[in-house]
Amino acid sequence: MNSPLTSPQRLFVTGIGTDVGKTLAAAILTEALQADYWKPVQAGFEPTTDTATVRSLVSNARSCFHPEAYRLQLPASPHMAAAAEQITIQAEAFQLPATDNHLVVEGAGGLLVPLAPGLLLADLIQPLGLEVVVVSRNYLGSINHTLLTLEALERRGLRVRGLIFNGEPNPATEDFITQHTGVPIMPRIRLEIKITPAVVSRYAAEFRTWFGR
Ligand SMILES: Nc1ncnc2c1ncn2[C@@H]1O[C@H](COP(=O)(O)OP(=O)(O)OP(=O)(O)O)[C@@H](O)[C@H]1O
Numbered sequence: 624m625n626s627p628l629t630s631p632q633r634l635f636v637t638g639i640g641t642d643v644g645k646t647l648a649a650a651i652l653t654e655a656l657q658a659d660y661w662k663p664v665q666a667g668f669e670p671t672t673d674t675a676t677v678r679s680l681v682s683n684a685r686s687c688f689h690p691e692a693y694r695l696q697l698p699a700s701p702h703m704a705a706a707a708e709q710i711t712i713q714a715e716a717f718q719l720p721a722t723d724n725h726l727v728v729e730g731a732g733g734l735l736v737p738l739a740p741g742l743l744l745a746d747l748i749q750p751l752g753l754e755v756v757v758v759s760r761n762y763l764g765s766i767n768h769t770l771l772t773l774e775a776l777e778r779r780g781l782r783v784r785g786l787i788f789n790g791e792p793n794p795a796t797e798d799f800i801t802q803h804t805g806v807p808i809m810p811r812i813r814l815e816i817k818i819t820p821a822v823v824s825r826y827a828a829e830f831r832t833w834f835g836r
Pocket residue numbers: 638640641642643644645646647648673730731732733789790812813814815816817818
């Protein structure tokens with residue numbers, strides 16, 4: 624368990640790639656903290672957006688859902704999705720939503736996803752004053768992707784609030800990553816047959832304990 628929260632949590636949820644469970648983890652964190660949620664860049668919105676997914680999974684009435692800075696149609700790297708709409712993503716367009724509440728910010732894909740020439744998603748984290756939660760999903764190659772992500776965060780001086788292992792457990796992988804990096808480990812999320820608000824609430828209770836609430 625961590626020390627009790629004294630100030631608003633400002634969390635940036637990244638992952639070791641796309642489709643690793645950032646949105647599920649973000650929904651659990653949002654519910655655990657009754658936080659606000661913000662997805663600054665949504666690339667691809669058919670059949671739905673991550674904001675709509677998190678809204679549908681969260682049960683508390685306090686969380687607010689802030690509009691994306693960029694909502695792009697193409698399910699691709701944001702720099703490509705923006706170019707397809709003749710848009711250049713601008714760093715200045717990313718202003719932290721005005722809220723006194725805890726805030727969960729979800730990235731798109733992994734840490735070094737490009738937004739525009741010379742601009743990576745990782746470049747937003749420090750100016751926005753966010754701490755990082757990394758989601759790792761087990762597959763052959765995920766150890767390397769997890770260690771690279773954590774090393775890139777360290778190199779940039781970005782604070783890792785916690786690492787979440789999501790999906791099918793793999794103790795040998797998780798133990799190596801935990802011992803090698805020494806990052807705080809948040810509760811794990813198991814492979815679920817169906818992701819529902821009840822499932823999210825159940826994990827949220829575990830995360831609340833982890834945060835000391
Ligand atoms: N623990 C889990 N159990 C069952 N299904 C899961 C689990 N984690 C993720 N999924 C499913 O895997 C898919 C990808 O997960 P998710 O949308 O959370 O990825 P993401 O990292 O947010 O991707 P993006 O980069 O597009 O934001 C979704 O269909 C989600 O429901």
